[in-house]
Amino acid sequence: MASFEARSRHPNLWPPFTQLATAALPQRIVSGKGSLLYREHGEPLIDAISSWWVTLHGHGHPVMAAAIAEQAHRLEQVIFADFTHEPAERLGERLSVITGLERLFFSDNGSTAVEVALKIACQWWHNQGQPRQQIIAFDGAYHGDTFGAMAVGERNLFSEPFEQKLFPVARVPWPSTWWGDEAVVEKEDAALQVLDQLLETPTAAVILEPLLQGAGGMAMVRPEFVRAVAQRVQDSNVLLIADEVLTGFGRTGDWFACHRAGIQPDLMALSKGLTGGCLPMGVTMASERIFQGFVGQDPALTLWHGHSFTANPLGCAAANASLDLLEANPEAFRGFEQRHKQHLQRLLNHPRVGRIRLTGTVAAFDLNVEGTAGYLNPAGPTVKRIAMEHGVFLRPLGQVVYLLPPLSTSDQQLEQCYGAIEAALAKL
Numbered sequence: 018m019a020s021f022e023a024r025s026r027h028p029n030l031w032p033p034f035t036q037l038a039t040a041a042l043p044q045r046i047v048s049g050k051g052s053l054l055y056r057e058h059g060e061p062l063i064d065a066i067s068s069w070w071v072t073l074h075g076h077g078h079p080v081m082a083a084a085i086a087e088q089a090h091r092l093e094q095v096i097f098a099d100f101t102h103e104p105a106e107r108l109g110e111r112l113s114v115i116t117g118l119e120r121l122f123f124s125d126n127g128s129t130a131v132e133v134a135l136k137i138a139c140q141w142w143h144n145q146g147q148p149r150q151q152i153i154a155f156d157g158a159y160h161g162d163t164f165g166a167m168a169v170g171e172r173n174l175f176s177e178p179f180e181q182k183l184f185p186v187a188r189v190p191w192p193s194t195w196w197g198d199e200a201v202v203e204k205e206d207a208a209l210q211v212l213d214q215l216l217e218t219p220t221a222a223v224i225l226e227p228l229l230q231g232a233g234g235m236a237m238v239r240p241e242f243v244r245a246v247a248q249r250v251q252d253s254n255v256l257l258i259a260d261e262v263l264t265g266f267g268r269t270g271d272w273f274a275c276h277r278a279g280i281q282p283d284l285m286a287l288s289k290g291l292t293g294g295c296l297p298m299g300v301t302m303a304s305e306r307i308f309q310g311f312v313g314q315d316p317a318l319t320l321w322h323g324h325s326f327t328a329n330p331l332g333c334a335a336a337n338a339s340l341d342l343l344e345a346n347p348e349a350f351r352g353f354e355q356r357h358k359q360h361l362q363r364l365l366n367h368p369r370v371g372r373i374r375l376t377g378t379v380a381a382f383d384l385n386v387e388g389t390a391g392y393l394n395p396a397g398p399t400v401k402r403i404a405m406e407h408g409v410f411l412r413p414l415g416q417v418v419y420l421l422p423p424l425s426t427s428d429q430q431l432e433q434c435y436g437a438i439e440a441a442l443a444k445l
């Protein structure tokens with residue numbers, strides 16, 4: 018195997034999703050305030066992708082910082098079997114009201130929130146004495162990097178070395194749509210036909226990213242499609258898992274994408290914006306009906322799953338503070354779509370821009386460029402470099418350019434983001 022000099026700013030660190038032989042050197046960030054990241058060297062950058070889609074209210078938010086600090090002084094961590102604590106209880110009460118799912122199970126990140134949802138779904142059928150093998154997911158899905166989450170995600174370059182270890186999953190096409198898409202109904206019908214056929218086999222669960230597949234290329238579907246899927250899944254007496262790790266907490270313009278689509282899943286995976294993006298935490302919400310399937314005298318009914326940091330009090334305090342901020346100003350997320358729209362309209366007839374789409378705080382389009390569509394398309398790094406020269410941090414998914422900024426982003430900063438994109442388009 019060829020040996021490359023690993024280019025890393027630090028000899029002891031191994032960064033995620035990065036080929037060190039070819040990647041640019043990472044820059045050191047010293048602080049963050051609102052939508053800005055302050056570098057050791059160079060002008061501040063607008064964090065136009067919310068640092069991997071997590072930062073919700075902006076960096077260094079005083080309410081978030083105070084809530085975490087206050088909790089750190091009171092109780093930073095405690096084993097969550099045998100004990101409970103007020104921040105966890107309060108979060109459980111609040112999330113059960115806003116998700117319509119009564120029970121909350123804690124884990125550490127988006128992948129584990131998905132793993133737990135899959136395990137709950139499979140074991141629920143097992144506990145009923147009717148084990149079901151089939152799980153249905155969508156083409157292009159991304160649900161995380163642990164084994165179960167990888168199995169339900171699209172199989173690709175990232176999962177290829179593990180292919181033999183991943184359980185089989187049935188697939189339905191994802192009828193992505195965009196402004197002016199005339200074939201959308203046709204694509205949806207074709208996808209629903211595949212789903213109908215698959216649902217003839219006993220199925221434990223269907224998992225989807227409602228409205229928006231993130232890592233799959235900011236690929237959006239219509240609420241009508243999500244509703245049609247949910248209806249069929251329910252009619253077939255199959256469990257529906259909504260992976261709202263990305264879409265939760267206002268990202269799609271409503272509290273949850275499920276709300277915007279008008280559906281009620283049986284299980285919901287949440288993370289990222291859960292703690293306002295300040296601390297790592299995941300939760301899996303489950304309906305009372307599902308929960309009751311795990312309750313009884315027989316130990317075999319128990320969900321034997323847990324993590325050292327289950328319900329970490331700092332994470333719970335951050336999540337409660339983040340909900341306070343969202344409740345105090347829901348217009349911040351409800352109004353974002355309109356703010357994007359006026360800028361996107363400017364790009365509508367640009368020869369380099371295709372397939373414009375928008376939901377809530379997330380705006381995306383495809384670059385009309387050479388090369389295979391996908392994560393490794395070279396146009397992405399070019400746009401990223403030029404945008405950075407204009408003070409904006411973007412991280413295109415191959416030829417897909419998107420903005421997913423924190424709610425703190427001002428009109429002027431949003432204008433700067435679109436200005437940086439236009440500058441990049443001009444140089445492509």
Ligand SMILES: Cc1ncc(COP(=O)(O)O)c(C=O)c1O
Pocket residue numbers: 126127128129131159160161162226231232260261262263264288289
């Ligand atoms: C929809 C979705 N599910 C799950 C995950 C995995 O979350 P994490 O990276 O926190 O493990 C992601 C991450 O981007 C995601 O977008």
